[in-house]
Amino acid sequence: MNRALAAELFKLRTTRTSWGVTLGALGLVLVISLGAALAGDFSPGDEPGIDLLEISGLVQIFALVLGILVVATEFRHGTITPSLLAIPNRLRLVNAKLIASTLAGAALGLVATALCAAIVLSLLSSRGIETGARSGDVAELVIGNAAASALFAAIGVGVGALLRNQVGAIIGALGWLFLVEPLLTLIPGFNDVISKWFPSGVASATAGTAESPDALDQLPAGLVLAGYAAVFVAAGLAVIRRRDVSA
């Protein structure tokens, strides 16, 4: 394996923060899935299996934060200096971070969705509720959410490189998703555009959990999300290549 990538994967697994984010995401999926599958009040014909799998979509946000951390933490603690001394080519360093984050995001999405599916489908069956989930649909959801999480992690790398300030990047990214996008939907006539084309909506569509009938199909949505990731990463890289690293 490439040295730079090996180092990035090693860094990811040697801090509590990245484990905290990962296990926090999985724990949340676990608790919510259990709660919903055990306590949900379903009428006959609801076939809630697929709907409940949407719960696993929440890990996309955690993947985004993980991607931001992979870059911004190095600036926060000044470890970017020794990292760049070992790998002076900034393109190569960011590229390794991008691949490591994307792999971590994909793994998180995969595990979270599989976990959610196992809990929800087995508990609903044991309660005698018709899940309505065909295995093909479930597989599409697992793959879709893994892809959406991987791409959100990639966007995180771009945002982290662009801003370099850890707190600012996380607040900015979450603020955009939870505050700015919802507020923009209040502008009359914009609602459809935003839910179809802006990052949150595109990520849901990629995962296959978008509610709007207007939403993109999984594959085109994934391509649009990859486009967002490419733009953020390219912008972040342009900034990182020129910046003086003085702390």
Add this chain to the structure above:
Amino acid sequence: MAPAVVVSGLTKRFGSTLAVEDLSFTVEAGRIVGFLGPNGAGKTTTLRILLGLVGATSGTATVEGRRYSALDDPVHTVGALLDGGMLHPGRSGRNHLRALARASGVSNARADELLELVALSDAADRRAGGYSLGMRQRLGLAAALLGDPRVLVLDEPANGLDPQGIRWLRDFLRSLAAEGRAVLVSSHVLAEVSQTADDVVVINRGRSVAQATLAELTARSGGGLRVAGPDAVRLGEQLRADGADVVGAGDRAILVRDRTGEDIGHVIAQGGVVISELAPAGSSLEEIFFELTGDASGGPS
């Protein structure tokens, strides 16, 4: 082969401030060069430019003839310790070093060996957030040595070290230079490098104010020896007759510039003169440093 380090016409401007101005110096293999100047003189900026972390406004800084970013195997060519923490507080010292080892194709065994060398083996598995400044410096030094580099660039390495640590560092740098490695070591305290460095480069406000061997710089003090006592003036005449450079310093004291204490002792014994004092005079190395850097006020740093 190109010299270990060549800094040539280096200038760095941050907005309207000139951090480094037209700086040039060379570090040859096997030599220890003390890079001196008060805090804020531009030492760290210069070293960061040399290491490819900061871009120069103009001029060049090369290692073995190439820019740092163009080196094939940077960690095996240059080892660097820069000022500052530069540790993830949640990662253990051992894992910090191993991450860098992986990035540079160095084995874990080498990383562990270096932890032993800098006496960090016992603390290596603790989270680095709890390390003292001295422990951080030692870990940074271990990181600098990972690739067994031919050139070492150390920014204020003595910071946070206790007196034994400083002494150890001094001997260690000497042994590295004796193996033919080039060492560029910065400090804002002349005394720290005065027993280690072969050459010194003194900068102030980004400009070079002196470059010399340490011996030359010491000689430049012009100090000489001060002799005082009832027969001092008579002794001065005898020495002057012998061709020495002697100046009067009051009615009972003289200043002899080009004779050793022992030379003067012989003349005293032969001439049967009586003196009460024979001591080095003039400015100490530290005073020359302040003179050169115009920092005589010497505020706290």
